[in-house]
């Protein structure tokens with residue numbers, strides 16, 4: 001039996017990304033975040049040795065456990081629902097918070113950022129398909145939310161994030177990603193003070209090729225790299 005390694009998986013994914021870029025005529029960069037929830041530190045180290053530069057976790061507790069063990073060998077992304085009372089534990093450890101989805105959280109991030117005399121980079125999470133089971137702003141809430149967060153001086157919105165529905169319906173997935181691109185365009189035109197649309201964080205194991213074809217430049221892959229786990 002041939003053993004498929006993390007390195008093989010990464011090579012395969014990078015090929016698929018490049019193919020999707022070629023197909024859509026893109027020349028800009030697509031960054032890969034390896035989603036390491038429930039993955040042991042030793043396996044994460046193997047992924048880092050194979051070229052992974054950024055990892056994503058969806059629980060503060062897991063980040064707190066892994067950061068001391070991995071140090072600055074990798075960049076950290078908070079990609080899951082973030083409780084306001086846990087912001088203080090990770091605020092100066094993560095490169096990007098992908099899951100800004102409510103004003104109370106923005107307020108807490110801004111407050112803690114001020115304490116650290118820093119500016120915190122976030123992405124607005126949008127629940128494009130408005131699935132009950134998922135977090136994120138509804139489409140109609142996005143612009144009013146951005147207008148509200150203008151008052152926060154130590155928080156920046158660097159782009160948008162979404163989790164597409166888990167489905168084989170390619171047309172539906174493409175529509176979700178196209179809607180994100182439209183949001184990006186619309187928000188860019190409005191030239192908000194502390195908002196820039198540098199990142200579109202979308203695409204997971206099930207749908208990253210379509211996401212890249214449509215314009216994703218941050219993709220978050222877990223299963224495709226580490227195999228399936230019980231989340």
Ligand SMILES: *Cc1c(COP(=O)(O)O)cnc(C)c1O
Nearest residue numbers: 035058079204205220221222223
């Ligand atoms: C788990 C998770 C991923 C990765 O999902 P896979 O299907 O395993 O690639 C991406 N983004 C978020 C927010 C996640 O929670």
